[in-house]
Amino acid sequence: MLDIKFIIENKEECKNKLLMRGEKLDVDNLEKLFEKRKKLILKTEEISTIRNKTS
Numbered sequence: 206m207l208d209i210k211f212i213i214e215n216k217e218e219c220k221n222k223l224l225m226r227g228e229k230l231d232v233d234n235l236e237k238l239f240e241k242r243k244k245l246i247l248k249t250e251e252i253s254t255i256r257n258k259t260s
Contacts, residue, residue, distance in 0.1 A: 209239055 212219045216232045223230050 209235070213239065 207219070212230075212232060213236050216236075220230065220232055
């Protein structure tokens with residue numbers, strides 16, 4: 206399995222190799238979802254920090 210960061214950094218190469226295998230992947234959408242995931246993780250950590258300070 207490929208690392209998502211590798212896929213994002215090598216979009217065209219990954220798209221081409223997947224097409225050769227008969228697969229299709231929307232790398233642009235994958236990148237957007239990955240960025241959204243990172244933001245949500247950061248927000249969760251911030252909330253956890255605030256909760257821990259008030260405890």
